[in-house]
Amino acid sequence: MAVATSLKREACLIDGQWVTNGAWMDVDDPATGQVIGRVPMMGGPEAKSAIEAARSALPHWSALAAHERAALLRTFAHLMIDRADALARLLSAEQGKPHSEALGEIHYSASYLDWFSEEARRIYGEIVPGHQRDKRIFVLRQPIGVVAAITPWNFPAAMVTRKIGPALAVGCTIILKPAEQTPFTALAIGALAEEAGLPKGVLNIVTGDPVGIGATLTASPEVQKLSFTGSTATGAKLMAQCAPTIKKVSLELGGNAPFIVFGDADIEAAVQGAIASKFRNAGQTCICTNRLFIQREIYECFAARFTEATCSLVVAPASDPNSQIGPLIDQRAMAKVKAHIADAVSKGAFVATGGVGHAEGENFFTPTVLTHATADMCVMQEETFGPVAALASFDNEEDLIKTVNASPFGLAAYIYTRDVSRAWRVSEKLETGMVGINTGLISTEVAPFGGVKASGLGREGGRQGIDDYVETKYICLHLD
Numbered sequence: 001m002a003v004a005t006s007l008k009r010e011a012c013l014i015d016g017q018w019v020t021n022g023a024w025m026d027v028d029d030p031a032t033g034q035v036i037g038r039v040p041m042m043g044g045p046e047a048k049s050a051i052e053a054a055r056s057a058l059p060h061w062s063a064l065a066a067h068e069r070a071a072l073l074r075t076f077a078h079l080m081i082d083r084a085d086a087l088a089r090l091l092s093a094e095q096g097k098p099h100s101e102a103l104g105e106i107h108y109s110a111s112y113l114d115w116f117s118e119e120a121r122r123i124y125g126e127i128v129p130g131h132q133r134d135k136r137i138f139v140l141r142q143p144i145g146v147v148a149a150i151t152p153w154n155f156p157a158a159m160v161t162r163k164i165g166p167a168l169a170v171g172c173t174i175i176l177k178p179a180e181q182t183p184f185t186a187l188a189i190g191a192l193a194e195e196a197g198l199p200k201g202v203l204n205i206v207t208g209d210p211v212g213i214g215a216t217l218t219a220s221p222e223v224q225k226l227s228f229t230g231s232t233a234t235g236a237k238l239m240a241q242c243a244p245t246i247k248k249v250s251l252e253l254g255g256n257a258p259f260i261v262f263g264d265a266d267i268e269a270a271v272q273g274a275i276a277s278k279f280r281n282a283g284q285t286c287i288c289t290n291r292l293f294i295q296r297e298i299y300e301c302f303a304a305r306f307t308e309a310t311c312s313l314v315v316a317p318a319s320d321p322n323s324q325i326g327p328l329i330d331q332r333a334m335a336k337v338k339a340h341i342a343d344a345v346s347k348g349a350f351v352a353t354g355g356v357g358h359a360e361g362e363n364f365f366t367p368t369v370l371t372h373a374t375a376d377m378c379v380m381q382e383e384t385f386g387p388v389a390a391l392a393s394f395d396n397e398e399d400l401i402k403t404v405n406a407s408p409f410g411l412a413a414y415i416y417t418r419d420v421s422r423a424w425r426v427s428e429k430l431e432t433g434m435v436g437i438n439t440g441l442i443s444t445e446v447a448p449f450g451g452v453k454a455s456g457l458g459r460e461g462g463r464q465g466i467d468d469y470v471e472t473k474y475i476c477l478h479l480d
């Protein structure tokens, strides 16, 4: 997909300068494999310069009045909305998602800047009744300092603003390392931050070698916090790297979202919810439904309707306005999808539709439904991150909850039922950070997003999204 926009930068942003270092890495369009541009291949030394820039910018940025930072964030959000179409095209070109979804992501992404511009003015402390007659106790919430943010390729814009929004709102400065597959969207966001008037060094963006940049960011005592979104394996590695300098860490990691349909549910609504939750971004989101549990008495009916709806999804490149399912990000993703299907079939699953690559290109996969799924299949145990839905049946609520909670992951879960008591009871028992009841779409800047167990630490969005970027300071005043 061709991209022509002034927002496309083939340089990194360090201390207010767009810089290159003579080494490059190509970025391609996953729909065609064609190179769409290149970005600097930077490493540890450049990350170190970015840390120094963020450190120098911190005193001025954190000392601004909250309304001054809020105003800047609002302008930044408006600029993203004004340029939404160009940003969405850039995003689709490097990531592959259909234009309508990319446009949705840009608006969603800007909503975090807008939301945190409002929260910036409400970072309230507390005055606590003193423990002695001559003591007064004040509790302040102060910016944690320099923040390192590492983001993935599946939401090249939203994962960036979810982190930089709260960090900027509270007065932190940032070094951002976007995923190597999707750096252009992040760099374009950097260009808009600059246009909004962000002072130099407040937001630095370094592309290149993840290991070298990651090692420098995590080892630096100048960096007080790491916010990471990506795989559980990389998250665990980075958390260990942060241990020697005792950094605060936020991790948004993998999921294995169950989609549970009880016998009393509105089956048509459940089918639509499952399609939305399973196939968004071609199944490449951490809260995408991964395993479906359908109560036995409606299993056949649900499976037939869901398969029919899956068959009608349009697989096409982002440039096709009818596209609903774009390419997967790369061949590694394709291999995982194929391996999960082969494993499931070898253990007794039945391919109701799909199961094969798609004629659109080597990174395209036909939306797939597997029935007769069982707990021993890879597709039920770890996220497939592709357009594959595995349907299992269940008989009773108690056993179902045990099966679902046996997973080490706990990000999102979805329940369809008309029984309010059951919806509440099951929601409380599920070991996940988020639950959708009679809806397959739960992401919003207004709510705290995050997981439990191996799915992560901390929350992004909502009022709680601020907490990860502030430190609490207690001041005890002795009265004469």
Ligand code: ADP
Pocket: 150, 151, 152, 153, 177, 178, 179, 180, 210, 211, 213, 214, 215, 229, 230, 231, 232, 234, 235, 237, 238
């Ligand atoms: P995926 O397998 O989906 O690519 P990763 O967790 O590997 O997920 O990638 C998410 C982000 O983490 C990307 O920005 C990637 O470059 C970065 N990353 C991967 N490995 C490391 C590492 N060792 N240190 C720092 N960042 C890393």
